[in-house]
Structure formats: structure tokens, C-alpha cells
Amino acid sequence: xxxxxxxxxxxxxxxxxxxxxxxxxxxxxxxxxxxxxxxxxxxxxxxxxxxxxxxxxxxxxxxxxxxxxxxxxxxxxxxxxxxxxxxxxxxxxxxxxxxxxxxxxxxxxxxxxxxxxxxxxxxxxxxxxxxxxxxxxxxxxxxxxxxxxxxxxxxxxxxxxxxxxxxxxxxxxxxxxxxxxxxxxxxxxxxxxxxxxxxxxxxxxxxxxxxxxxxxxxxxxxxxxxxxxxxxxxxxxxxxxxxxxxxxxxxxxxxxxxxxxxxxxxxxxxxxxxxxxxxxxxxxxxxxxxxxxxxxxxxxxxxxxxxxxxxxxxxxxxxxxxxxxxxxxxxxxxxxxxxxxxxxxxxxxxxxxxxxxxxxxxxxxxxxxxxxxxxxxxxxxxxxxxxxxxxxxxxxxxxxxxxxxxxxxxxxxxxxxxxxxxxxxxxxxxxxxxxxxxxxxxxxxxxxxxxxxxxxxxxxxxxxxxxxxxxxxxxxxxxxxxxxxxxxxxxxxxxxxxxxxxxxxxxxxxxxxxxxxxxxxxxxxxxxxxxxxxxxxxxxxxxxxxxxxxxxxxxxxxxxxxxxxxxxxxxxxxxxxxxxxxxxxxxxxxxxxxxxx
Ligand code: PEP
Ligand code: MG
Numbered sequence: 001x002x003x004x005x006x007x008x009x010x011x012x013x014x015x016x017x018x019x020x021x022x023x024x025x026x027x028x029x030x031x032x033x034x035x036x037x038x039x040x041x042x043x044x045x046x047x048x049x050x051x052x053x054x055x056x057x058x059x060x061x062x063x064x065x066x067x068x069x070x071x072x073x074x075x076x077x078x079x080x081x082x083x084x085x086x087x088x089x090x091x092x093x094x095x096x097x098x099x100x101x102x103x104x105x106x107x108x109x110x111x112x113x114x115x116x117x118x119x120x121x122x123x124x125x126x127x128x129x130x131x132x133x134x135x136x137x138x139x140x141x142x143x144x145x146x147x148x149x150x151x152x153x154x155x156x157x158x159x160x161x162x163x164x165x166x167x168x169x170x171x172x173x174x175x176x177x178x179x180x181x182x183x184x185x186x187x188x189x190x191x192x193x194x195x196x197x198x199x200x201x202x203x204x205x206x207x208x209x210x211x212x213x214x215x216x217x218x219x220x221x222x223x224x225x226x227x228x229x230x231x232x233x234x235x236x237x238x239x240x241x242x243x244x245x246x247x248x249x250x251x252x253x254x255x256x257x258x259x260x261x262x263x264x265x266x267x268x269x270x271x272x273x274x275x276x277x278x279x280x281x282x283x284x285x286x287x288x289x290x291x292x293x294x295x296x297x298x299x300x301x302x303x304x305x306x307x308x309x310x311x312x313x314x315x316x317x318x319x320x321x322x323x324x325x326x327x328x329x330x331x332x333x334x335x336x337x338x339x340x341x342x343x344x345x346x347x348x349x350x351x352x353x354x355x356x357x358x359x360x361x362x363x364x365x366x367x368x369x370x371x372x373x374x375x376x377x378x379x380x381x382x383x384x385x386x387x388x389x390x391x392x393x394x395x396x397x398x399x400x401x402x403x404x405x406x407x408x409x410x411x412x413x414x415x416x417x418x419x420x421x422x423x424x425x426x427x428x429x430x431x432x433x434x435x436x437x438x439x440x441x442x443x444x445x446x447x448x449x450x451x452x453x454x455x456x457x458x459x460x461x462x463x464x465x466x467x468x469x470x471x472x473x474x475x476x477x478x479x480x481x482x483x484x485x486x487x488x489x490x491x492x493x494x495x496x497x498x499x500x501x502x503x504x505x506x507x508x509x510x511x512x513x514x515x516x517x518x519x520x521x522x523x524x525x526x527x528x529x530x531x532x533x534x535x536x537x538x539x540x541x542x543x544x545x546x547x548x549x550x551x552x553x554x555x556x557x558x559x560x561x562x563x564x565x566x567x568x569x570x571x572x573x574x575x576x577x578x579x580x581x582x583x584x585x586x587x588x589x590x591x592x593x594x595x596x597x
Pocket of ligand 1: 125296298338453454455457458504505506
């Protein structure tokens with residue numbers, strides 16, 4: 001029996017399952033970086049580039065170890081580290097600072113790191129915001145190599161450990177004995193970090209975002225961790241341990257890719273699942289997981305990688321071409337630059353106006369920064385020579401916006417043709433994120449080729465709830481009947497005007513919501529690629545008829561709680577697969593104040 005009292009801590013569950021073990025604290029080095037004036041700036045620059053090369057070799061090694069160990073495409077997660085290490089703009093920024101300010105490489109690197117980390121952390125979008133951890137992990141590796149230290153060894157772990165860290169570098173998974181790791185708990189990070197993505201892939205129960213964790217735990221403490229609810233119990237009482245250990249071991253289902261046949265519902269209706277991606281390197285995982293195309297490529301990431309926020313036409317063409325070629329013959333929908341509000345470019349200050357979410361965002365902004373927009377349109381059109389490219393516009397409110405974009409596209413076609421460059425016509429779609437656009441769907445349909453519903457934003461504008469404001473997070477209710485009715489109306493209108501309709505908001509990655517969407521008339525869903533195998537199983541196990549019955553009933557209910565209480569058992573019964581859907585039910589439980597969808 002534990003002598004010490006139980007301490008219950010609350011964080012965010014990012015990988016489901018319950019774990020019990022002994023804490024192993026992984027202290028991040030308390031590195032102090034001094035500013036030192038250097039005489040020989042060329043030697044200092046060489047020292048920096050050597051550290052980059054060493055880091056690249058280490059990451060390559062770790063990547064193949066990770067792939068050997070866990071198979072599949074999990075190693076692609078480290079491609080992000082490689083991409084940062086290989087980024088000339090990043091090198092040049094640091095080399096410039098070494099030469100201009102005559103400072104040591106460590107100082108120049110730390111300055112750049114702080115600048116990027118601050119920019120990423122200020123982003124509203126959870127996925128983008130969490131990318132700051134990749135930058136921290138990569139710079140930590142370079143700093144380690146600059147100082148000649150050896151990488152921290154995780155290869156010799158004791159049995160049954162729960163790793164506790166301020167921030168855990170995903171490359172650590174490559175070098176440790178996974179059989180000994182019961183769980184992971186960290187101070188920082190969230191569901192969308194690569195560490196979280198990998199822990200889900202490796203099925204290591206994990207909780208992130210526990211404030212002051214490192215001050216509260218010591219190596220050797222016993223700990224019970226609940227990856228579904230985000231609870232972490234230090235010094236768990238004996239009866240809690242006994243209760244948990246007596247529960248039958250969770251029968252973790254195999255939800256690997258099944259790509260051979262076209263996905264159909266149980267009664268034979270075809271459904272297509274595409275991937276939402278932010279980085280070109282994700283395309284491999286998207287294909288492995290069975291994506292039939294890229295339904296949303298968030299192009300702003302390409303802009304974020306350039307300190308001045310302006311990738312050239314050639315840079316963009318190279319990225320879009322890579323996607324088009326890799327996905328061929330399936331389509332890639334490139335969403336034009338969606339910045340504004342909290343998603344500001346690294347070269348700009350975040351929008352300080354009173355209602356940034358209602359301000360100069362998405363297409364509104366592109367139409368006011370015409371040079372940048374024309375460059376992007378040219379790159380998108382030219383990439384269409386190499387595969388099936390589509391263009392998708394964010395935050396559309398009026399028909400005039402579409403017409404203005406069309407005029408720029410036509411003008412670009414003419415300009416390219418006059419220089420002897422013939423590019424194909426590219427399907428043009430609008431994202432349905434603003435209620436005004438939804439109400440104008442029939443008119444918009446005459447001007448565009450497809451609709452794609454962006455529920456992450458649509459819910460915020462429909463419910464008048466800022467997607468990032470904790471105080472009103474309880475009102476961000478994807479299951480609210482008004483959201484359901486709105487989505488059903490969208491499906492009906494799109495069918496009436498015979499326009500292709502997709503949905504690329506986060507909700508499509510939730511099995512309960514996916515079944516509901518199917519029943520409401522959506523047959524093209526786009527989601528993070530890791531969710532595709534599970535959603536394939538769910539859709540393949542339900543009949544359209546059952547999904548429609550569930551949707552009809554859900555649409556008669558009047559609160560999100562009523563919908564939740566009806567939907568979760570109804571879908572579980574209708575799909576009857578050997579997968580415990582508990583954590584996905586928790587994700588949409590309106591009582592849990594889910595705000596990140
Ligand atoms: C959305 O709003 O649903 C969407 C897919 O776009 P983002 O999350 O990038 O705003
Ligand atoms: Mg959006």
C-alpha cells in the first residue's frame with residue numbers, strides 16, 4: 001500500500017488506454033546558452049554546418065530504426081525533423097546572424113528557435129501550434145552536436161516505466177525498448193504533436209499538458225495514467241491499483257490499412273476517404289493508410305517555413321508538384337493561403353483587431369495581397385501539369401469573391417499561354433465555413449466545381465463561439481442539433497444542385513460523427529490520415545440504411561447531450577466491430593467541453 005496520499009492531476013489524454021508503472025523522469029537539459037563574440041566567423045559557420053550534417057545522419061539512423069521497430073510509415077514523422085535540418089532558409093538565417101552579429105552558433109540558433117517557437121505557439125490552429133515542439137527537438141539536437149555531447153540514452157530502461165518529461169522528443173521512440181514502456185506523461189504538448197501521433201500509433205497510453213509535472217514527480221514514484229480522460233494519479237491507492245489490474249486486458253484491435261477494394265458501406269454504397277495534410281512528407285502515410293486523395297492541403301505551412309512568409313513561385317510549384325505526382329491518379333485539393341486572425345505569418349504580428357476571426361482572413365486577405373495570391377495561383381495551375389490538382393478557397397462569404405478569383409485565374413492562364421506555357425483547367429471549390437456562404441450555396445454552385453465543408457470554422461461562426469476561447473468552449477458543440485441540421489441542409493442543397501460535396505473538418509475523423517455524416521448524405525470525407533483505417537472499418541461495417549435511420553432520429557433531438565446519449569450506443573450497435581470506441585465517444589461528449597475539433 002502506498003504511504004503517500006494520492007495526487008490526482010488533470011491533463012489532456014492524447015493516446016487512450018490505462019497504464020500503471022514507475023515514473024522515469026527524463027529531465028530536459030537545463031541548457032544555458034551564452035552569447036560569445038567570435039573572431040573567425042567562417043570557422044564558426046563551418047562548425048554550425050558540421051553540426052547540421054551530424055544531426056541529419058542521426059535523424060536518418062533514427063528514422064530507419066523506428067521503421068524497423070514499429071513498421072509502416074511511422075518513420076515519416078522524423079521527416080519533419082529532417083526537413084527542418086535540410087531547410088536552406090533556416091541555415092541561411094543562422095549563418096547570416098553569425099556573420100552579421102559576429103556571435104557563436106549556439107546563440108544564433110537559439111535566437112532563431114525562439115522566434116519560430118513563439119510564432120508557432122501563437123497560432124490558433126492546434127495542429128500548427130503543436131509544430132513548435134518539432135523545432136525545439138531539432139534545435140536541441142543541433143545544440144547537443146555543437147557541444148559534442150552524446151544523445152541521451154533510452155536504450156536501457158527498467159521494466160514497466162511511465163516516462164515523464166517536460167517535452168518528449170518523438171525520436172526517443174526509435175531508441176527505446178518499447179516493451180518496457182507502459183505510458184508517457186508530459187508537461188507540454190497536445191493531441192496534434194508528433195509525439196502524440198506516434199504514441200497513438202504505438203498504442204502507448206499518454207497524457208500531455210500536466211502543469212508543473214517535473215516539479216511534482218520523482219523517478220520511482222508509482223503512477224496510474226488514464227489516456228482516455230487525461231487523468232494522472234500519483235501514488236495510487238492499493239484498491240485503485242487492484243481494480244485497474246483486475247480489468248480484462250484491452251483487446252486492442254488491428255485497425256491497419258485495407259486498401260485493396262474500393263470502400264463501400266455494408267450495403268454496397270461507395271464512400272471515399274481522403275487525407276488532410278500540412279506537410280509534403282505526410283503523403284506517404286496518407287497513401288499507406290488508404291487515402292484516395294488529399295482532400296485538404298493547408299498551404300499556409302509552406303508560407304510559415306519562409307521567414308519573410310513569401311515562398312517563391314518555384315518553391316511552391318516544387319511542393320505542389322511533389323504532392324500531385326505522389327498522389328496520381330488521385331486528386332490533391334490545395335487550399336489557398338488561409339492566414340489572418342491568430343494564424344499569422346512569421347514575418348507579421350498577430351492580428352490585434354477586436355474580432356480577428358471576423359477580420360481579414362483566408363480569401364479576404366488573399367484578395368488584398370494580390371501579388372502573393374497571383375504567385376500562388378500560378379504555382380497551383382502549373383502543378384496541374386503533373387497530376388490531378390484542385391484549388392480550394394477558404395473563408396468564402398460572397399459570390400464576388402469567387403468571381404474575383406476566377407478573373408485572376410483566367411488572367412494567369414492568358415499570361416502563361418502568351419509565354420508558351422499551357423496549363424490545364426483546375427477544378428475550383430469553396431470551403432463552406434461561413435454561414436452566409438451556406439445560405440448562398442445554390443447561387444455559388446453555378447460558379448464553382450465543388451463544395452468542401454470546413455466544420456472547424458463553420459461551428460464557430462454558427463454558434464458564435466471563438467474556436468480558441470476557453471471561456472466559451474462549452475458552447476463549441478459539434479453535436480449540437482443546429483450543427484446537425486445545418487449539415488443535413490448542406491447535403492440536401494448540394495444534392496439538389498448536383499455538386500460534389502466533401503467535408504474536411506476534424507469531425508469526419510470521429511467514427512460516431514462519420515456514421516452520422518454518412519446518414520446525412522455525405523459520401524466524401526477528408527481527415528488526418530491516421531484516422532483513415534478506423535473510419536474505413538466503421539463505414540465498411542454499417543449500412544447506409546442504418547446510418548440514415550440514426551441520422552433521422554438524431555435530427556429530431558434538441559440538445560447536444562441528447563444527441564450524444566442517443567448516437568453513441570446507436571452507432572456502436574449498428575457497426576458492431578471489435579474496436580472499443582470509448583475514447584472516440586469521449587472526444588465528442590458535450591459534457592467534456594471539447595474545444596479542439
Ligand atoms: C475547417 O475550418 O474545418 C478547416 C478544415 O480549416 P482549418 O481547420 O484549417 O481552419
Ligand atoms: Mg477553416
